Amino acid sequence: MKTKLGAIALTLPIALTILTGCGMTDTKSSDDIPSSGISTSSDAADDIKKVSSELYNLIGLQGKASDTGPGVKECGGKDPEKYFQMFHSWSFTPASSEQLGGAMTRLKTDLPEHGWNIADYGPDSSRNKNLSLTADNDKKKFSVKIVHRAKDDPPNLNFFVVSGCYQIPDGQEIEQF
Template identity: 35%
Template sequence: MRGLPDLRGITHLCHPPVLGAAQQTSSRILDMTGLKGTVTKPGPLPLPCDDYEPEGRGVQMRHNWSVYDLPFEELEKGYAHLRTALTEDGWRIVSDGPDSSKAKTPTMVADAPGGDHSAEIRLMDNRKDEDPTSVLAVTVVSRCFQETPGASPAP
């Protein structure tokens, strides 16, 4: 089992150092796309890590968000730009190509320098759908942190 940082003194995992790191990573990824569309609002949420003992003490931050209200071609350019910008920023692209769905959605998975965060980016072409809004969907996930005993992960 990988060692987890001691977060004593943090009353819950939405404390600025933990929550802020996930938000900052997401913000940096958005900046790297160069896109100026509409961005979904929900922030990072704490989720349990299954493989850590004692059970219930390992928690990771997960931030799902997307950019939309732009022509697909702009989203496509942002996706391509992100591939280059992530690499230049020290990220390691783990996989890059179509997923296994019928739509063969372009999907990129990258790990941040230092291993604190990973990101999955999907370029969803919905132009032929009933709702033709295409989306650049991003999921940022932190590594697992050890929750302070007795603390609640909820804000």
């Protein structure tokens, strides 16, 4: 268990860098993190939970999602007192491991029908060559990376959702959670 948590902690900064560099931009530079508008971190947490819930529903399988909450991070090189991003990392374990076989193919087909653009799809660079999908929702200002960990026991899908850059309303402070 400690190894998995350590691996997640190590991959978090890498995943954030990968996801925030995807096509989710308002300007022509792909290095810019798009603006998600003005919001409190609490309201932004509600937004990312809704996106994760929509993704959960698109899986279309019976199973259990991990009970992890969203987190707050700094937004690139912007003032950390005024700007922040949200992230939400969670996993889905199906009721029966055989069910995951076509889940990634279905997600690749269904996500674009719900406003997501597939940015990357295929085996990752890990030793297990896990099937990985990265998608951006330019309208909602969110990106997701989904990894099918077929060789885990039990097999599961890992989701990492990240928002664009929020600005805290005047007079408010960014809550860290």
